[in-house]
Amino acid sequence: MSVVTLTINDQLVSASSGETILQAARSVGIDIPTLCYVEGLTAHGGCRMCLVEVEGARQLQPACFLNVNEGMTIRTETDQLREYRKMIVELLLAEGNHTCSICVANNNCELQDAAVEMGVDHERLEYTYPQREVDVSHERFGVDHNRCILCTRCVRVCDELEGAHTWDISGRGANLKMITDMNQPWGESPTCTSCGKCFMACPTGAIFQKGSTASELDHNRAKLDFLINARENQLWEL
């Protein structure tokens, strides 16, 4: 792979040609916020938190999907991007039912962290208050669709890391919903191995461990990182 040089926020950055802007930026300590992205899983490009400005391009581009190119000039921190990221968080909050005070993920939620980071002190949009279900048929886990931000992390981790492909997406637009197998209760899933990787990957309180309270809930993302590192780099030592 050849090495390319590009400019990110006035800083010269070298990266290998196969890398994305997100990887190149993070490798030099420039953080671009993400919600649906998980290092080591296929990029999804769904949440749009990682949008960046590319000089010469008319549209903003998701950094998780944009490959580096020789001579590119990228901006990751502009007033416009900050405003858009704030709006994205507000859109996510408005389209689900996110009552943080009763959420098992409280203080352990990436959506909440993003809201704090983006300066969301209230919601400018009208809440839609959708009527959504909670499925607690699984022996160890539950899924509260009210908290789901449709990031598909559960789908990708279950498919790509566990190899079970229990999770999928059904519906379109506002009817989008995460389903297990053929849209049957999770507890009746013939494919789920109960490994808990979807729970570890979920950024919000949508997938939770049964019996844990807000203070006990820990998604244990480090375990997921370990598994991904082990798979990609064949490093299995703890």
Added chain:
Amino acid sequence: MTGRNGDRIKLATVWLGGCSGCHMSFLDLDEWLFELAMFADVVFTPLVDIKEYPEHVDAVLVEGAVANEDNLEFIRLVRERSKWLISFGDCAVTGNVTALRNPLGDPLTILERSYIELADVNPRLPDEPDILPPLLDRVEPLHRVVHVDAYIPGCPPPADRIRKSLEAIRDGRLPKLEGQDIQFG
């Protein structure tokens, strides 16, 4: 000590569709309440028995969402008579627990579920005209109903967050919280 212009600040607190937890947290200011008393007159609050909301209030902290017709009428009066109206706690800012009924349908469906279907004895809908205010179709956060000048999130907001906001008001500034101070829940 007094407010910025040497005048004492006329402060109010109001309780709409909330559990009073935000007001309990206000009392958690403990001895700082003495400091507060040095620069502010609390001219209206559910913690004492004042019947009428006064005119020319400098700042009011409003707890709770707008859930019934009384809330709606009162918040409009409060807005008219106050310079700064501050959303106090998650119910005021987002609807929070008070708004949990919104996804379930209209008020009648919810009242029937609570007072008839789930009643052990004496199933009947609460109905006391002029005493019990009718529920609004949908619980709304304050800023969807009146103009709100500042926000103090939290369920309830911790006392130090309330204190920061009151210190800003003392110094003649609108509170503008950031970082962990704007965490919900």
